[in-house]
Amino acid sequence: MNIQFYQTILPMLFSGIKLTFMIAIIGILIGIVIASLCGFVLQSNFKIIKIFVEAYIWVIRATPIMVQALYVYYVIPKLIGLDFKANTVGIIVIALNSGAFMSEIIKGALLSIDPGQKEAAVSLGLSNFQTMIHVVIPPAFKIALPGLFNQFIISVKDTALLSVITVNEATHQAQNYAALSFQAIPTYTVLAVFYLVIISVLIILQKWVEKKMG
Amino acid sequence: MIEVRHMKKNFGELEVLRDVNVHIHPGEVVCVIGPSGSGKSTFLRCINQLETATSGEVLYHGENILDKKYDIRKFREEVGMVFQRFNLFPLKTVLENVMLAPVLTKHKSKEEAKRLAMELLEKVGLETKADAYPAMLSGGQQQRVAIARALAMQPQALLFDEPTSALDPELVGDVLNVMRDLAKEGMTMIVVTHEMGFAKEVADRVIFMADGYVVEEGKPSEVLENPKEERTKTFLSRFLTA
Numbered sequence: 356m357n358i359q360f361y362q363t364i365l366p367m368l369f370s371g372i373k374l375t376f377m378i379a380i381i382g383i384l385i386g387i388v389i390a391s392l393c394g395f396v397l398q399s400n401f402k403i404i405k406i407f408v409e410a411y412i413w414v415i416r417a418t419p420i421m422v423q424a425l426y427v428y429y430v431i432p433k434l435i436g437l438d439f440k441a442n443t444v445g446i447i448v449i450a451l452n453s454g455a456f457m458s459e460i461i462k463g464a465l466l467s468i469d470p471g472q473k474e475a476a477v478s479l480g481l482s483n484f485q486t487m488i489h490v491v492i493p494p495a496f497k498i499a500l501p502g503l504f505n506q507f508i509i510s511v512k513d514t515a516l517l518s519v520i521t522v523n524e525a526t527h528q529a530q531n532y533a534a535l536s537f538q539a540i541p542t543y544t545v546l547a548v549f550y551l552v553i554i555s556v557l558i559i560l561q562k563w564v565e566k567k568m569g
Numbered sequence: 570m571i572e573v574r575h576m577k578k579n580f581g582e583l584e585v586l587r588d589v590n591v592h593i594h595p596g597e598v599v600c601v602i603g604p605s606g607s608g609k610s611t612f613l614r615c616i617n618q619l620e621t622a623t624s625g626e627v628l629y630h631g632e633n634i635l636d637k638k639y640d641i642r643k644f645r646e647e648v649g650m651v652f653q654r655f656n657l658f659p660l661k662t663v664l665e666n667v668m669l670a671p672v673l674t675k676h677k678s679k680e681e682a683k684r685l686a687m688e689l690l691e692k693v694g695l696e697t698k699a700d701a702y703p704a705m706l707s708g709g710q711q712q713r714v715a716i717a718r719a720l721a722m723q724p725q726a727l728l729f730d731e732p733t734s735a736l737d738p739e740l741v742g743d744v745l746n747v748m749r750d751l752a753k754e755g756m757t758m759i760v761v762t763h764e765m766g767f768a769k770e771v772a773d774r775v776i777f778m779a780d781g782y783v784v785e786e787g788k789p790s791e792v793l794e795n796p797k798e799e800r801t802k803t804f805l806s807r808f809l810t811a
Contacts, residue, residue, distance in 0.1 A: 472659075474652070474656060475650075475657070476658075476670075478645050479670035479719070481642075481674065489669060493660050494660050497660070
């Protein structure tokens with residue numbers, strides 16, 4: 356290993372890391388929005404919307420994320436006659452995938468709140484919306500938190516699979532570099548350390564948030 | 570003030586309330602007693618529509634609140650409820666529990682709500698627990714907070730659904746004392762209870778319910794000491810020997 360190695364690998368990896376971050380963060384944020392809506396629907400009485408939500412979750416859970424990425428990148432554009440950039444597909448796949456798994460987490464958390472709490476709130480004259488915001492969501496959020504963080508971690512790691520659809524995220528960049536330079540050992544070591552560090556940050560953040568919420 | 574007419578409630582095949590007629594006057598304390606499964610709690614919950622009555626009317630100051638056009642929130646803001654299992658909000662402090670509804674329903678500013686909440690906590694003997702969380706309190710203390718929370722809406726009447734049934738025997742007294750004080754101040758109260766002593770002492774009227782009907786009602790001295798109906802006699806005798 357020499358200085359030159361680091362001068363080439365680090366900028367390459369760094370651009371990959373930026374993309375990994377961007378896809379993971381945007382994907383998970385959209386995923387949270389999807390999951391909040393779907394999780395709410397799942398524990399509600401909206402029968403028809405519920406069927407669609409359940410079908411969506413079923414399909415996502417029953418197929419590998421790599422196949423989902425291939426499908427959204429190579430098949431769906433042909434079907435609808437539109438082209439997506441690989442990065443856009445990456446975000447869509449992470450969002451749809453994490454959204455489905457987090458829907459189940461959010462549904463479970465909402466259902467775990469004692470119905471007596473809701474009854475107490477509405478019997479004080481609160482609207483259903485106020486009851487949701489002030490009485491149901493805060494404790495449900497606390498219950499959902501470990502599961503959600505777990506999914507954040509899985510989704511960050513899942514971005515590595517987007518290399519199959521040519522997204523130049525960190526793993527793809529490392530593969531490219533290792534193939535060109537024959538420097539597999541240092542390249543993949545740096546890559547592994549990178550994932551280890553960002554996931555560790557997430558784990559520490561989770562512990563901090565959980566402690567903060569008592 | 571609250572008049573229940575021909576209330577019926579079915580859960581599927583099961584008829585829980587068959588034909589209940591009750592008239593509550595302002596300032597009156599009415600205790601509802603009866604065996605479990607007689608429909609007492611369902612009766613209470615159908616009044617503020619935590620359950621939807623299958624048929625019948627509930628007139629509140631002459632207005633039918635079961636009417637689809639009536640906004641039930643208005644009734645709930647004026648008639649509070651206290652539950653068997655307290656149902657305090659676990660992530661909020663005692664003070665926040667009591668302040669929440671008056672602030673959200675815009676009856677009070679934060680400062681006003683806080684002042685009133687502290688006053689009410691003092692009234693139930695828990696002003697020192699304002700910053701505690703519900704899990705740190707005993708059942709009896711939690712129930713007194715729940716009463717303060719209901720009072721914070723400055724209600725016209727209160728519904729109590731077996732308020733002491735989930736409490737250890739030695740904690741029942743404090744809760745009943747708070748309720749006794751409320752009765753003395755003229756609060757209109759409907760109390761579903763198994764506390765015969767409380768009913769005898771505080772109630773203006775006792776209603777005995779069984780099998781979804783009001784079997785007998787009258788002054789506590791009549792219903793509890795000289796019941797006319799056979800069903801009431803059997804229930805009370807079981808109660809005394811239990």
